[in-house]
Amino acid sequence: MEPSDHELVSRARGGEVVAFEQLVRRYDRKVLSIASLYARDEEDAKDIYQEAFLRVYRGLPGFRGKSQFSTWLYRVVTNVCLSHQRKAMRVRHVSLEGDERGQAAAATLTAGETPEQLFGDAEISRHVSDAVAALPDRQRLVFILRHFQDLKLSEIADTMHLTEGAVKKYLHLAVRKLRVQLQRVFEL
Amino acid sequence: MQHDRFIEWLYLSVFDELGEDEGRRLDEHLRSCADCSQEREKIVRMLDSITASGVAEPSQEMLASARQSLRAALWKESLTQAAMRRPSGGESFLGRLLGSARGYGLGLAGAAAVCIGFFLGYIAFRGAPAVSPLPQQEPTVNGLYAGISNVRFLDTGAIDGEVDITYDQFRPVRLRAPVDDPRVQDVLAYALLNDENPGVRLRAIRAFESEPSGAPPEEMKQAFLTAFNSDPNAGVRLQALLVLRRLPFDEDIKNMLLFALSHDANPGIRIAVMNYLAEITLEGIMPEEEMYDIMSTRAAADQSESASRRANDT
Numbered sequence: 001m002e003p004s005d006h007e008l009v010s011r012a013r014g015g016e017v018v019a020f021e022q023l024v025r026r027y028d029r030k031v032l033s034i035a036s037l038y039a040r041d042e043e044d045a046k047d048i049y050q051e052a053f054l055r056v057y058r059g060l061p062g063f064r065g066k067s068q069f070s071t072w073l074y075r076v077v078t079n080v081c082l083s084h085q086r087k088a089m090r091v092r093h094v095s096l097e098g099d100e101r102g103q104a105a106a107a108t109l110t111a112g113e114t115p116e117q118l119f120g121d122a123e124i125s126r127h128v129s130d131a132v133a134a135l136p137d138r139q140r141l142v143f144i145l146r147h148f149q150d151l152k153l154s155e156i157a158d159t160m161h162l163t164e165g166a167v168k169k170y171l172h173l174a175v176r177k178l179r180v181q182l183q184r185v186f187e188l
Numbered sequence: 189m190q191h192d193r194f195i196e197w198l199y200l201s202v203f204d205e206l207g208e209d210e211g212r213r214l215d216e217h218l219r220s221c222a223d224c225s226q227e228r229e230k231i232v233r234m235l236d237s238i239t240a241s242g243v244a245e246p247s248q249e250m251l252a253s254a255r256q257s258l259r260a261a262l263w264k265e266s267l268t269q270a271a272m273r274r275p276s277g278g279e280s281f282l283g284r285l286l287g288s289a290r291g292y293g294l295g296l297a298g299a300a301a302v303c304i305g306f307f308l309g310y311i312a313f314r315g316a317p318a319v320s321p322l323p324q325q326e327p328t329v330n331g332l333y334a335g336i337s338n339v340r341f342l343d344t345g346a347i348d349g350e351v352d353i354t355y356d357q358f359r360p361v362r363l364r365a366p367v368d369d370p371r372v373q374d375v376l377a378y379a380l381l382n383d384e385n386p387g388v389r390l391r392a393i394r395a396f397e398s399e400p401s402g403a404p405p406e407e408m409k410q411a412f413l414t415a416f417n418s419d420p421n422a423g424v425r426l427q428a429l430l431v432l433r434r435l436p437f438d439e440d441i442k443n444m445l446l447f448a449l450s451h452d453a454n455p456g457i458r459i460a461v462m463n464y465l466a467e468i469t470l471e472g473i474m475p476e477e478e479m480y481d482i483m484s485t486r487a488a489a490d491q492s493e494s495a496s497r498r499a500n501d502t
Binding site: 017020024028029032033036037042045046049050053054057058121124125128129132146147148152153168169171172175176178179182186 | 410
C-alpha cells in the first residue's frame, strides 16, 4: 500500500531522503503544470518548480501537519509564483520593456484568417497559453488552481490567504477575460 | 440589465461553485433567458476546449529536466544544511574566536577583529600558498565542505589508494588520506557536482575507483547518479557509469539507466548503457523479458544507427 503524505512527511522530517523524493514524485507534475501555466517561459517554470520544492524541503522541520501537506505545498507554490512574478516585473522595469504578454495574445487573435485555417492543435495550445498568461497574477493563479488543479474555492482561499468572496471575484474576472481573448479561437 | 445581475453566478455555476439558493435562482433565469443560456453553453465549451488543448501537461522532457535540476539543488541544499548543523566541537575558528570575544565585551571583540584583519592580510598577501596539515577537527561526512573551490589533484590514489588533493576553503588546504575517508569523499562529491573543469570532475570519479570496498556511502552514490544523469560532459558521464557498474544494481540505478537510454544525447553513452544492461541480464539480475522490451523499444526508436543496431543485437 502506498504510504500516506503524513507518513512520508514524518519520515522526510527524520532525514529520510527517499521519503522526500516520493513526496516530490507524487506532486511534481502538478507543481510543474501550475508553474508552466503561470510563467509560460519554460526556464521560469522550472525555476518556480525548483524553488517551491526547495522551500518545502527547508520548511519540513517546521511543518507540524496542521494542514494537509498538499495544501501547504500549494501555498508555497502560489507564493513562489507571485514572488517570481514580482521579480520578473522588476527586471522588466529595469530593461524598460512593457508587459507584452497581453499585447501578444491580442495581436495573434486579431489576425485575419478564419479559426479553422489559422489554428492547428499546437496553435490552439499557444493561444490558450497566451490568453492564460495575459491574465493578471491573482486571477491567473485562481483560474489555474480551480480549472486545472480542481481545487475548491474554499481551498484556494485558504491557499492564497484570500476570502472566498475575493476568490469568486477573481475567478469570474478570469473566465470573462478568457472568454473575450479566446472567442475567435473557439468560435464562441 | 438583467444579464448583468446573473453574469457572475453564470461564470461560477460552470465550476459548480454556486450556493443552493443562488443556483436555483440562476436556473430559473436561464429557463427564461436564451442569451444567458447560450452564454453558459459557450463558457462550458470554452473550458472544455481549454482542457483539451493540453496546455496543463508539461512535456516528459521538461519534467525530466526539472527533476534533474531539483536533484542537484537538493544535494547542494543538504550540504548547506549539514554545514549549519555543525556540532559545537567543530565550531569554526572564527566562530570560536568571536564567541569567546562576546564574553569579554566589545574591547576584546575589537582586538579579535584586529587579529582577524592581520590574519586575513597575512593569508592574502603572503607568497606561495602554504599547505595546511590534515585538518583534525574538521567535521566529516557530507556537507561540511561547502565553500570549496579550486580543487586540484596531486595524486588520484591509483597506486596506494591515498588521494592527495589541494583546495581552497577560506584558506588553501591540502588533504592526503585514503579515498574512503569521509573528508576525502566530501571533497570528491563536491568537486564532481560543482567544479567547472570537466578534467577535475573526471579525476574526482577516477579517484573513487581506488576505493577498496567499492561501496560508497549513499550520498556519494547519489553524486555519481547525478553526474551520470546531468553532467554536460559525455566523458564525465561515461566515467560515472563505470563507477556505477561496480555498485549493487538497484532501482535508483535502473531508473537512471533507463532515463539515459532514452534521453542521453550521446549514442556512445546509450550503447554503454545497453552493454551494462546486457551484462546484468546475463548475470540474472534483470529479467530477460524486461530487457527484451527495453531493447525492442530502443531498436525501433533510437535515432542513431549504431545505437539502434546495438539494441537489436542485444
